[in-house]
Amino acid sequence: MREVFATAADWLTERRPCALATLVATRGGAPVPIGTTVAVDSNVQIAGSMGTGCNESEIVEAALLTLRDGVTRTLEIDLGGDDDPLSAGNGCGSVLEIAVWRPQPPDLEMLRKIVAGKNDSALSIDYERAGERKHFEQSIPSKAPIVLIGGTSLAAEIAAFAARLDFRTIVVDPRPAYATRARLAHVDDIILEWPDECLPQLLTECSPVIALSHDPKLDVPALRCALNSPAPYIGLLGSRKSQANRRDRLRGEGFSNEALERIHGPVGLDIGGVTLAETALSIIAEIVANSHARSGNALSNLICAIH
DSSP, rough: HHHHHHHHHHHHHTTTTTEEEEEEEESSSSSSSTEEEEEEEOOOOEEOOOOOOGGHHHHHHHHHHHHHHHOOOOEEEEETTTTOOTTOOOOOOOOEEEEOOOGGGGHHHHHHHHHHSSSEEEEEEEEEEEEEEEEEEEEEEOOOOHHHHHHHHOHHHHHHHHTTTTTTEEOSSTTTTSSSTOOOOOSSEEEOOOOHHHHHHHOTOOOOOEESSSOHHHHHHHHHOOOOOOOOOEOOOOOOHHHHHHHHHHHTOOOOOOHHHTTTTSOSSOOOOOOOHHHHHHHHHHHHHHHHTTOOOOOOOOOOOOO
């Protein structure tokens, strides 16, 4: 969602006319969450999707109409059921209420706050429905932080995936040669400190943390801080031998076997990954599965509900 608002903010900055179509209400299920937005500019460039299949063209046409006349309007889309040949296979049977509006220069600050994701923000829209003025406001939480220990090449790959999943990636590494913007282009924040200097203030119940450095001088204090925090996920990269070594050291510091069971190590799901990108994918996939209390098994092997 933030990518769409980033595009809209760019268009506003360039004084390029554009219109936004925002999902403000639903009846029944919906393919996307409330607040999902599609942006269309005067050159008919489109950013985002409502997941409505062939109905997307109706949304774009409404946006172009608002671009021409400047009038906010409401669009209602009935996605029908599985027997509806026009549902493009969606089949969720929901009705979507979409507000189509033109952002103005004063909206730029709102859009930029949403895009930055450093703090909670809100999407606020005034629109008309059947001649009645309506106000829509959707709270948008800040990006969830993910903390990586070690400015490694794998950290850079994880950050690239994490950006697409709305994480704010933080790398902690006291070594100036490793913790550079050139090496870590997709990382949001780089902290040039030892883990035990910053993690006690950084880790919360919303902050998964992964030790990637292969260096016990970084890994062990990071794991110590993580185990003393409410971090929802603690990952440790490395061979089974190094895993045992790290655990022995922490056990010697007084951590119980029950506490050490919080460490996911070797980190990641078993997808047979070899390359850095594949390894990063397996790690991110485990973090996402853990956040939803899911196993990470193939959906085809499950008999429970998918969502």
